[in-house]
Amino acid sequence: xxxxxxxxxxxxxxxxxxxxxxxxxxxxxEARAGLAGSNRFEILLFSLGTSETFGINVFKVxxxxxxxxxTRAPNVPPGVEGLVSLRGNVIPVxxxxxxxELAPMDDRIAPAMMVAExxxxxxxxxxxxxxxxxxxxxxxxxxxENVSSQVHGMITSITELPDGRLVSIIDVEAVLAKxxxxxxxxxxxxxxxxxxxxxxxxxxxxxxxxxxxxxxxKLGVKHTHANNGxxxxxxxxxxANFAEQTGTTLRDQLDVILTDAEMPEMDGxxxxxxxxxxPRFDGIPVIMYSSLTSQANRTMGxxxxxxxxxxxxxxxxxxxxxxxxxxx
Numbered sequence: 138x139x140x141x142x143x144x145x146x147x148x149x150x151x152x153x154x155x156x157x158x159x160x161x162x163x164x165x166x167e168a169r170a171g172l173a174g175s176n177r178f179e180i181l182l183f184s185l186g187t188s189e190t191f192g193i194n195v196f197k198v199x200x201x202x203x204x205x206x207x208t209r210a211p212n213v214p215p216g217v218e219g220l221v222s223l224r225g226n227v228i229p230v231x232x233x234x235x236x237x238e239l240a241p242m243d244d245r246i247a248p249a250m251m252v253a254e255x256x257x258x259x260x261x262x263x264x265x266x267x268x269x270x271x272x273x274x275x276x277x278x279x280x281x282e283n284v285s286s287q288v289h290g291m292i293t294s295i296t297e298l299p300d301g302r303l304v305s306i307i308d309v310e311a312v313l314a315k316x317x318x319x320x321x322x323x324x325x326x327x328x329x330x331x332x333x334x335x336x337x338x339x340x341x342x343x344x345x346x347x348x349x350x351x352x353x354x355k356l357g358v359k360h361t362h363a364n365n366g367x368x369x370x371x372x373x374x375x376x377a378n379f380a381e382q383t384g385t386t387l388r389d390q391l392d393v394i395l396t397d398a399e400m401p402e403m404d405g406x407x408x409x410x411x412x413x414x415x416p417r418f419d420g421i422p423v424i425m426y427s428s429l430t431s432q433a434n435r436t437m438g439x440x441x442x443x444x445x446x447x448x449x450x451x452x453x454x455x456x457x458x459x460x461x462x463x464x465x
Contacts, residue, residue, distance in 0.1 A: 176275045176407045178399060180296075182268035182304060183251065185234040190268070192296070192304045194399055196429050199252045199259070201267050207246065214316050215242060221261055223252065230261035233307070236316055237291045255309055255428040256449050262312075271298070278306070278401040280341070280365060291315070293341050294365075294401040310342045310428060310449065319344065322351045322452040331357030334463045337376075338362045338395035339369035339408070340426070345449060349395065349426070352452050358392075358463060366403030369396065370411055377417040388420045393462050396443075398427035398434060406441045413442040422462050426455065 180192035181201075207219040207230050216236035220227050232247060234240035247263035278296045293308035314320075328334070336353055340346050341364055353360040363369035373394070380387045394412060396405040405425055412418045422444035427434065435446050444462075447455050 176404055177272060178275065178404070179270050179272050180304065180306065181251070181270050183249075183264045184266045184268070185237070185239050186247070186265040187234075187239055190298070190302050190304050191233075191264075192271075192306045193251070193253070193262075193309065194306075194429075195270055196434070197253050197255045197309060199254050201249065201251050204246055204248055204250045204263060216316055218246060218263065221250075223261075226259065228252070228259045228261055230263060231312070231316055232263045233312070234263075234265070236312055237307075253309065256313070258313070260313075275366070275400065275404045275407070276402055280401055281305075290343060308342050308344070310344045314344045320348065320450045320452065322348065322355065325352060325355035325452065325456045327355065327357035328460055328463050331463070332359065334358040334392045335390060336360045336393045336395060336459065336463070337369070337373065337391055338426075339364070339366060339400065339405075340397040341365050341400045342397070345397065345426075348450060348452065349455070352455050352459075356456060356459065356463065366396070366400040366405060366408040368402070370403060370408055373412065373418075377415065380417070387417050391421055392465075393459060394418075394421060394423045395426050395459075396423060398425055398429050398438070406437055409438070409441045409443050424458060424462075 179195040181195050181198050182190055182192050185191060205221050205223070207221055209219040213219065213229070216232050218230045218232055221230050230250065232240070234247065235242055247265050249264050249267055251262045251264060251267065253260050253262050273296050278294045280294055281292055291308055291311050292305045293311070294306045296304050296306065298304060336358055338346070338349050338353075338360060339362060340349065346362055346364075350360060350362070361372075363372050376390060377387050380390060396408055398405040405427070409423050409425070412421075412423055423442065424445040424447060425438045425443045426447050426449055428449040438446050445458050447458050
C-alpha cells in the first residue's frame with residue numbers, strides 16, 4: 138500500500154447506508170474495540186520521507202488517499218498547507234513532516250494523505266507513504282528513552298517490528314496543540330473543601346497531562362499522576378498496600394481515578410479491569426478520558442466497568458463529571 142495512487146479506505150467510524158454492509162462494519166469495529174480489552178491495538182504504519190517508521194492508532198484514521206487538490210489559505214499556522222473539500226466538508230491539511238520539523242517549510246506537498254478523526258476534529262495529515270496495518274500488544278510499547286527520540290515532543294511511545302525496526306507512535310494531541318494552539322481551560326469554579334480530595338490520573342500525552350492538571354488545579358483538588366498504564370497500576374497497588382498496612386481504606390486516600398484509553402505497556406481498559414477486580418478499590422469511581430470518542434470505544438469502556446467517559450480536551454465536561462464525584 139506504499140503507492141498513494143491506490144487509496145486505502147479504513148473508515149472505522151462511518152455509517153454505511155446499506156444495512157448489511159453497516160452490520161459487517163459494526164462487527165469489524167467491535168472486533169477492533171475488543172482488542173483494547175486484551176491489551177492489544179492496531180497501528181497504521183507510514184513514513185515522512187526519512188529513514189524512520191511512524192505509526193498512528195487505526196481508530197484515529199478514517200481513510201487514506203492520494204493527496205487531493207489543496208486550496209491555499211492565508212494566515213494559516215506553519216505546517217498547515219491549506220484546505221481540502223472532502224465529501225462536502227472542508228478540512229485543514231497538515232504536513233506532519235513540517236510540523237514535526239523533519240522537513241523544511243517549503244512548497245513541497247507530500248503525496249499521500251491520512252484523514253484523521255479525534256477529539257471531534259477532522260484533519261488531513263500529509264505523509265510520504267503508507268505501509269500497512271499491524272497488530273501490537275501494549276505490553277511491547279514503551280515510552281521514548283530520551284528526549285531526542287521524541288521528535289520535538291510529538292512521539293508518545295515506540296514499539297519494535299519483527300525485523301528490528303522501531304516504530305515511533307505519534308502523539309496526535311501534541312500535533313494538534315503545536316499546530317493550532319492548546320485548548321483554553323476557561324473558568325472552572327473550585328469545589329468546597331477541594332483540598333481534602335485526591336484525584337489520581339494517568340495519560341501518556343504530556344499535553345493531556347498538562348490540561349488535566351489545569352482542570353484539577355481550578356477545582357482545587359490534590360492530584361498525582363502516572364505516564365502509562367503499567368506505571369499507574371504499580372503506583373495504585375502501592376497506595377492500596379499502604380492503606381492495608383496502616384489499617385485504613387484506599388477510599389479514605391483517593392476519590393477518583395482518571396485514565397486515558399490508549400497507553401504504553403498497559404491500556405486504560407486493562408487498567409480499569411484490574412482496578413474493578415481488586416476489592417481494595419471498591420467505591421472509587423474510574424473515569425475514562427479519551428480522544429477515541431466512537432460508540433465502540435465507549436461500549437468497551439462500559440464493558441470493563443468505567444463509571445464515566447469524557448472526551449479529551451473538553452475541560453468543562455471533565456470538571457462537571459468530576460464535581461459530583463468529589464463532593465460525595
